[in-house]
Structures are given as C-alpha cells and as structure tokens.
Amino acid sequence: METLLIALGNPGRGDDGLGPALAERVRALDLPDVRIVVDYQLGIEHAADVASADIVYFLDATVDPEASPYRIERVRAQPGPQFSSHAATPSQVVFLANELYGACPWAWTVEIPGACFDPFVEEFSDQARKHLEAATRGFTRVLQGEISLSSPSFRVV
Amino acid sequence: MNTKTPTASGSRRVVIDPLTRVEGHGKVTILLDDEGRVEQARLHIVEFRGFERFVQGRPYWEVPVLVQRLCGICPVSHHLAAAKAMDQIVGVDKLPPTAEKVRRLMHYGQMIQSHALHFFHLSSPDLLFGFEAPVAARNVIEVVRTHPDLAVMGVSMRRFGQQVIEATAGKRIHGTGAVPGGVNEALSVAERDALRAEVDEILDGARRAVQVAADYTRSHLDELAHFADFDSAHLSLVRRDGALDLYDGVLRCVDEEGHDRLRDVEVGDYATVMGEDVRPWSYMKFPFLKALGPEDGWYRVGPLARMNTCDFIPTPEAEDARRELQRDVGAGIARLTMAYHWARMVELLHSAEVVRDLLDDPEITGKDIRDRGERRFNAVGAIEAPRGTLIHHYEVDERDQVTRANLIVSTTHNNEAMNRAVTRVAEDDLQGVEITDGLLNRVEVAIRAYDPCLSCATHAMGRMPLVVEVHDHAGEVLASRHRS
Numbered sequence: 001m002e003t004l005l006i007a008l009g010n011p012g013r014g015d016d017g018l019g020p021a022l023a024e025r026v027r028a029l030d031l032p033d034v035r036i037v038v039d040y041q042l043g044i045e046h047a048a049d050v051a052s053a054d055i056v057y058f059l060d061a062t063v064d065p066e067a068s069p070y071r072i073e074r075v076r077a078q079p080g081p082q083f084s085s086h087a088a089t090p091s092q093v094v095f096l097a098n099e100l101y102g103a104c105p106w107a108w109t110v111e112i113p114g115a116c117f118d119p120f121v122e123e124f125s126d127q128a129r130k131h132l133e134a135a136t137r138g139f140t141r142v143l144q145g146e147i148s149l150s151s152p153s154f155r156v157v
Numbered sequence: 158m159n160t161k162t163p164t165a166s167g168s169r170r171v172v173i174d175p176l177t178r179v180e181g182h183g184k185v186t187i188l189l190d191d192e193g194r195v196e197q198a199r200l201h202i203v204e205f206r207g208f209e210r211f212v213q214g215r216p217y218w219e220v221p222v223l224v225q226r227l228c229g230i231c232p233v234s235h236h237l238a239a240a241k242a243m244d245q246i247v248g249v250d251k252l253p254p255t256a257e258k259v260r261r262l263m264h265y266g267q268m269i270q271s272h273a274l275h276f277f278h279l280s281s282p283d284l285l286f287g288f289e290a291p292v293a294a295r296n297v298i299e300v301v302r303t304h305p306d307l308a309v310m311g312v313s314m315r316r317f318g319q320q321v322i323e324a325t326a327g328k329r330i331h332g333t334g335a336v337p338g339g340v341n342e343a344l345s346v347a348e349r350d351a352l353r354a355e356v357d358e359i360l361d362g363a364r365r366a367v368q369v370a371a372d373y374t375r376s377h378l379d380e381l382a383h384f385a386d387f388d389s390a391h392l393s394l395v396r397r398d399g400a401l402d403l404y405d406g407v408l409r410c411v412d413e414e415g416h417d418r419l420r421d422v423e424v425g426d427y428a429t430v431m432g433e434d435v436r437p438w439s440y441m442k443f444p445f446l447k448a449l450g451p452e453d454g455w456y457r458v459g460p461l462a463r464m465n466t467c468d469f470i471p472t473p474e475a476e477d478a479r480r481e482l483q484r485d486v487g488a489g490i491a492r493l494t495m496a497y498h499w500a501r502m503v504e505l506l507h508s509a510e511v512v513r514d515l516l517d518d519p520e521i522t523g524k525d526i527r528d529r530g531e532r533r534f535n536a537v538g539a540i541e542a543p544r545g546t547l548i549h550h551y552e553v554d555e556r557d558q559v560t561r562a563n564l565i566v567s568t569t570h571n572n573e574a575m576n577r578a579v580t581r582v583a584e585d586d587l588q589g590v591e592i593t594d595g596l597l598n599r600v601e602v603a604i605r606a607y608d609p610c611l612s613c614a615t616h617a618m619g620r621m622p623l624v625v626e627v628h629d630h631a632g633e634v635l636a637s638r639h640r641s
Contacts, residue, residue, distance in 0.1 A: 012223075039329050040232075044278050044297075045270070045316035079298040099301045100309050 003031075003143065004053035004105075006046055007038045008060045014121040015114025015128040018135075019059035022112065025136045031143055042088040047096035051103035057139075058090040061128075062111040069134035072142070072149060075107035108149060110139055185600055185625045186438075187583045189635075195587055196630070198580040200572070200604065201439050209562040217246050217553045221335055224549070224564075233267040233322055233332070234542035234567075237404075238549040240335035241538030246553050247337040248530025255523030256339035261404050262515045263325035263334055264540065268403060268508040269359065270318025271543035272460075272501050275608045276366060277311025280498055283602050284373045289595055307369070310362040314505070317352075317359050321512065324348040339527030346522055353516045360513060363506040367478050370502040374495065375485055383585070385494040385578040385603035388413035389455070390446075391462035392570065394541050397421065399468030401475075401507065403541040409466045410446060410456055415490045418446060418456075424539040427548055433565065441572050444565055455573035458545025459607060460500035465490050472514070475507030494578050497606045542567045544608050568609040578603040590627045592638040600625060 005026060011017030020038045027036050037049055042058070050056050058075065077098045078091040090109050097103045112135045116125040124132065141147045184201040212220055221240040225232035237260060244252065252260070282295045285304060301308045319329055324344060326332025334340050374381060390413065394406035408427065410419035422430055434443040434451040445454035456462070464483065470476040482503060483489065486496045515521055537550045545567035552561040582599045627636040 037329075043315065043319075044274065044312050045319055048312050048316045079301075095298075096301060096308070096312070100305055100312060 001033060001054045002052070003034045003055045003057070004049060005034065005036045005057050005059055006042070006049065007036065008040070008042055008058065010040055012122055014116040015124055016061050016117050017122075018061040018112040018114055018124065018128055018132055019110075021124070021132055022059050022110070022135055022139065025132075026140065026143065029140065029143075034143065042090065042093055044088060044093070044096060046088075046093050047100060050093055050097040050105060050107065051101035053105050056094070056105050056107040058107070058109045060109065060111055061114040061117075063114065063117070064111070065113050067111045067113045069113070069131045070138065071109075071111045072139070073109050073111070074149075075109055077104075110135065185579055185604075186628055187579075187587060187625070188628050188630070189590070190630055193589070195580065195583045198576060198583045199438060200575050200579055209564055212551075212559050212562045214558050216557045217243050217551065217559055218337055218557075220551065220559060221337070222333055225332070231267065231271060231542055231544070233263055233326065234540055234547050235549070236326070236332060237264055237335055238538045238540045238542075238547045239551075240337065241405075241540065242536040242549050242551050243337035243538070244339075245536035245538070246533055246551070248532055249338045249528045250530070252339055253523075253525040253528055254520045255343050256526045256528075257404075258515055258518060258521050259325050259340045259343055259526070260335055262344065262512060262521065263322055263332075264404050265508040265511045265515070266318045266321025266325065268318075268504060268543055269363075269512065270315045270322070272505040272508070273311050273314035273318065273362075273366075275543075276370070276498060276501055276505070277307055277314070279608075280605060281307060281311075281369075283605065284370070284498065288598050288602050290598075291594065295598075310365065314359055314362050314366075317355055320355075321352060324352060336527065338529050341526070343523055343526055344521050349516055349522055352512075356509065356513045356516060360506075360509045363502070363509040364474070367499075367502045367506050370499040371478075371481065371485075374493075374499045377495075378486070381493050381495040384599070385581045385606070386492060387494075387574075387577045387581055388492060389457045389574060389577070390418050391465040391490070392419070392456040392458050393463040393466045393546055394424070394539060395421070395467050396471070400471040401463055401467040401469070401479075401504075402471075403463075403504070403508070405540070408539075408546075411466055411490070413490060413492065415465070418449070424548070425537045427537060427539070427565075428550070431565070433569075439572070441569055442565075443572050444570050445573075456570070457574045458567055458570040459497060459543075460504050461491055461493075461497045462545065463541065464500045464503065470503070470507050472507050472510035475503055475510055478503040478506055494603060494606045497608070501608070544568055545570050568607070571607045571609065575604055575607050575609060578606070587627070590636045592625055592627065592636050597625065597638065 005023050007019040007023030009016040009019040011020055023036050023038055075090045075094050077095040079095050090107060094107045112131045115127045142149060185198060186201060187198045188196045190196040212223055215223060221236050221243060224235040224239045278297045281300050282297060285300060286295045323329050326334035390410055392410040394402060395409045396402035396406045407421040407423055408419050409421055412418050419430055430447055432445055432447045434445055436443060443451060445451045464479055470479050482499050483491060486493050535552050539546060539548045547567050548565040550563040551559055554560050579600055582603050586596045586599055625638050626634050629635055
C-alpha cells in the first residue's frame with residue numbers, strides 16, 4: 001500500500017516552506033512505501049501522482065491560526081469554480097484523479113500555520129518552528145499507524 | 158456587478174477584474190473619448206517587486222538558484238538564463254557537450270510542461286466550447302468531463318516535463334542542475350531509460366495536440382482573422398543558421414512583411430538595440446527597438462513570433478507542422494493572435510522531438526560537465542522561455558558580488574502587443590459602457606493567447622486580481638466589473 005506525501009511551498013518565502021520541511025523530516029525516517037513529492041504549488045500533473053497512491057497527504061503551510069499547532073483534514077474530491085496552475089487545490093487534484101484515472105485514494109491535508117511569509121527569508125518564525133515540531137511528532141505517529149485518522153478532522157492540541 | 162458613474166465630461170471608462178486562467182492577474186482599463194468611442198485600452202500591471210535589486214550583493218554563483226523564486230511557473234527559464242550569464246562570468250563561452258545537452262534537456266522538458274499546461278488546461282476551454290460560452294461551462298472541469306482523453310494527455314505531458322526537470326535540475330523546486338560553467342551532474346543511465354520509456358507516448362500526444370489546434374484554427378479562420386489582430390514585428394533568438402533554437406542563438410526581429418528589423422544581433426549587444434519605455438500606469442516596462450523608438454519599435458515574442466523569425470525548425474515533424482501553419486494562416490508571416498495556440502503546439506511537438514533525440518544521444522550521460530576560463534565582470538544570458546525571449550544581464554565585481562542586474566522577461570516584451578489586442582477587442586465589442594459577458598470573455602481570451610505570466614513580468618509579489626473598468630476622458634470610472 002503506497003502512501004504519497006505531496007509537500008507544497010517555497011522555502012525561500014519564510015514559513016511558506018513548512019510543508020517541504022515536514023516532508024524532509026519524514027524522508028529522514030526512511031519509512032517503507034512512503035513516496036515524497038515536493039513542489040512549489042499544486043498542479044494538474046499531481047493528479048497522476050495521486051492516482052497511483054492508496055493514501056495521499058498534502059503538506060502545506062496555512063495562514064489560518066485556528067489550525068494551530070497543525071491540522072489534518074479529510075479531502076473530498078470537488079471540481080471548484082476556478083482552476084489554474086496557480087490555484088489548484090487538493091480537492092481539485094483529487095477530483096481530477098477520480099475523473100481521469102478512476103482513482104479514489106484516501107486523501108488528507110496536513111496544514112501547519114505560519115506567521116511570516118516574507119520573500120527571500122529562508123528561516124521559520126518562532127511560532128512556525130513550534131508548529132513544525134508538533135506536526136512532525138503527530139504526523140509521524142499517523143504514518144507509523146500509532147494514530148488512526150478516524151474523524152474527518154484531526155488535531156493535536 | 159457593473160457600475161456606471163456619471164461624469165462631468167460625459168466620457169467614460171471600462172475595467173475587467175479578474176482575468177481568469179492567466180498566470181498571475183492584472184487589470185484592464187478601457188478609456189473612452191467624449192463621443193463614447195474607444196480611445197485606448199490598457200492592461201495595467203500595478204504591483205512591484207523590483208527583483209533586480211534583491212540579487213545585488215549576492216555572490217554570482219547563487220544567482221541561478223535565487224532567480225528561480227521570480228516565478229513558480231517557469232523557474233527553469235530563469236535558472237538557465239542566469240546560468241548562461243554566469244557561464245560568461247567564469248569565462249566559458251562554450252560548454253562541454255554533455256553539460257549543454259543536459260541543460261537543453263532541462264529546457265525542452267520545461268517547454269513541454271509549460272505548453273501542455275497552457276493548452277490543455279488554460280486555453281482548451283476557449284477553443285472547445287467557444288468564446289461566448291459562460292464561464293461556468295468554459296473551464297477545465299468541463300474539458301475533463303467532456304474530453305477526458307485530452308485532459309489525461311495534458312496531465313501526462315505536464316508530468317513528463319516535470320520529470321525531465323527533476324532528473325536534470327536535481328529537484329522540481331530550487332533546482333541546482335545548472336552551475337556557472339556547466340551542470341552539477343549528467344543524466345544517469347537509469348534516469349535516461351525511465352524517460353525514454355515514456356517519450357514516444359509524449360510524442361503521440363504532441364502530434365494530437367497540433368492536430369487539435371490546427372483543426373480549431375482552420376475551422377474558425379473567418380472569425381479569428383479579425384479577432385484581436387494587428388500588424389506587428391516579431392522577435393526571438395534564432396540559431397546562427399536561422400533554425401528555431403529555444404536554448405541559444407542571436408536576436409532576430411522581422412516586421413509584419415517579414416523584412417529584417419534586427420538581423421542576428423549578438424545577445425550581449427541587446428542594450429545597444431533595445432530600450433525599455435516606462436509608463437506611469439504600469440510597473441511592466443515596454444521594450445522597443447531603439448532604431449525605431451517606443452511608438453514604432455515594439456514587437457511580439459513567444460511561439461507565434463518564433464514561427465515567424467526562424468527560417469526552419471530543425472526537427473522534421475515540427476517543421477512540417479510549421480509549414481502548414483504558415484500556409485494556412487500566414488503566407489510567410491502569421492499575424493493572428495489566436496494562432497499563438499497552434500504555434501505553441503508546433504513547439505510542443507518540436508520539444509518532444511528534441512527530448513527524444515537528446516535521450517538517444519550517448520553524450521547525455523557523459524562525464525565532462527563543467528569548464529572554467531578567464532574571469533569576466535559583465536555578462537548577458539538569454540533564452541527562449543515558453544512565453545518568449547528572456548534576457549538576464551549582470552555585472553559582478555572583483556569580490557564576486559552582483560553589483561547590477563537587469564531582467565527583461567518574456568511577458569514584458571509582449572506588453573504593447575497585449576495592450577493592442579485588448580484595444581482591438583474593445584473597439585469591436587464594447588457597446589456603450591456596459592461590460593457584457595461577451596466583452597469580458599473576449600478580453601480574457603485575447604490576453605490568454607499570449608500566455609502572460611504577469612507575476613513574473615511585473616515582478617509582483619503574490620497574485621494580482623484583474624479588474625476591467627470603463628473610464629471617461631477625465632479618469633472617472635463609468636463602469637467596472639470584477640469576475641472572481
């Protein structure tokens with residue numbers, strides 16, 4: 001059973017790099033059957049990646065402080081009203097995977113709140129660093145099967 | 158959503174916001190004269206990044222990685238243009254064959270993913286469902302529902318291009334493949350074989366895409382002949398023998414009749430032949446040929462321009478496709494704005510042919526990947542990016558720090574052309590001051606033909622919404638519309 005992590009964000013824009021940072025921490029664990037894709041943003045081509053996986057996690061920073069310290073939510077396939085390479089959402093990409101490839105993987109977003117998204121800053125804010133630590137601990141346990149995502153929304157506080 | 162504002166003078170202006178399915182966003186203002194006729198239309202770019210300033214003080218070897226942050230859409234083009242400039246800074250005019258081939262593979266992979274994305278997922282709704290179809294039915298989701306084979310093809314080609322980039326640049330984001338004087342690594346045999354296993358399918362998709370674009374253009378020629386069209390010059394790099402070359406070459410510009418305006422000028426001399434005009438209502442500059450001035454010296458760049466400037470395409474299937482395009486819409490010089498889509502697909506096919514040939518070349522996995530020469534302090538790198546000619550110019554001091562940078566990005570070259578296209582649509586379609594769905598659609602379709610990447614061209618931070626407004630002669634807003 002393949003688990004796919006799609007980490008999104010620009011490490012050159014401060015806390016926007018939280019998703020890729022979480023992915024790199026997971027990569028260091030060298031977990032079996034876990035594939036990692038890191039990209040600036042979600043694009044239509046990720047539908048093919050999603051279609052080949054059984055479980056998908058979209059790792060991304062969020063500006064929503066309510067997600068603190070991190071939030072894992074179920075992704076439902078939805079086309080959405082607008083679609084461009086700048087604006088594809090996890091719901092749209094899962095929708096494409098469904099429509100084009102007949103694939104229905106379990107999909108989740110893992111959102112980590114950031115506070116500073118300034119360009120040309122390659123370090124995290126103090127707040128983001130704490131959130132990343134919490135997300136690493138919790139998400140690692142999810143991947144290792146120690147925590148079951150039985151509810152549509154999951155958060156460790 | 159329309160608003161009309163009475164004005165003292167009785168003249169008016171129209172604004173469109175936002176423009177959908179364009180990389181980045183902008184704002185369109187249509188200025189009317191006292192008698193209600195369209196006087197001018199402007200695509201405003203009002204946000205500012207000033208990226209050139211940010212690279213000052215950085216060591217030159219960082220620049221090819223740093224400039225990728227200009228844009229999440231075509232970072233490879235900036236990576237390679239900067240690397241080409243830095244080759245000269247380290248005294249290298251000709252890369253070792255393996256290094257150049259790896260870079261070309263990266264670049265043509267980028268062309269595949271960019272052109273495929275634009276055609277299948279941004280523009281195909283316009284072509285398949287028509288300009289006048291409502292937005293709710295003229296989007297990629299409808300393409301997925303009604304033409305799933307095309308949508309799958311788009312995803313496959315985009316993904317393949319990204320895989321080529323990943324294999325040659327090291328990773329999809331902030332790749333470090335190109336370094337001053339060469340590349341970090343050649344392609345491994347395993348990477349080459351994995352890509353080669355898929356390339357025939359990509360070629361098939363490209364052939365089909367050319368057919369779709371050609372069929373659409375031919376069957377709508379009467380309508381397209383007058384849509385957002387205007388005479389213009391065309392500019393691009395060409396190989397020294399006149400062939401289409403998207404990675405390297407000399408500057409060539411031809412006028413609307415195919416006569417030379419620039420004949421194969423060295424890229425390093427760009428500043429002697431090209432100027433950049435500044436207008437107070439836009440942060441995007443207006444490049445022009447100095448010999449003709451800002452009024453007459455503007456030109457178009459990108460896929461259609463490249464079809465017009467080159468003498469031939471050096472891969473057989475794309476050359477046949479180019480000849481068909483010229484025969485059916487150009488008779489020497491193709492001028493239709495909407496022919497950009499067909500030209501883009503000819504380049505998609507060419508890129509797939511080039512990638513196939515590079516993967517078959519034993520030197521792609523060679524060992525000689527970097528060179529060094531005598532240090533220099535001033536360098537210009539240029540490349541044909543998916544959207545057109547991209548120029549990076551740097552000065553570097555004795556301490557290896559960048560002291561000056563000037564970037565002319567592809568969409569900037571098309572600034573005047575996009576304004577002309579919008580003006581033409583407004584002249585043809587604006588009735589009174591009402592911003593109808595039809596007008597909105599046609600303005601969007603005209604701008605989208607140029608595949609503008611506004612965030613990059615304007616050096617904007619983040620996204621820009623595009624508004625369409627109708628203004629009177631005194632600048633009062635008579636109507637505005639925001640489509641989100």
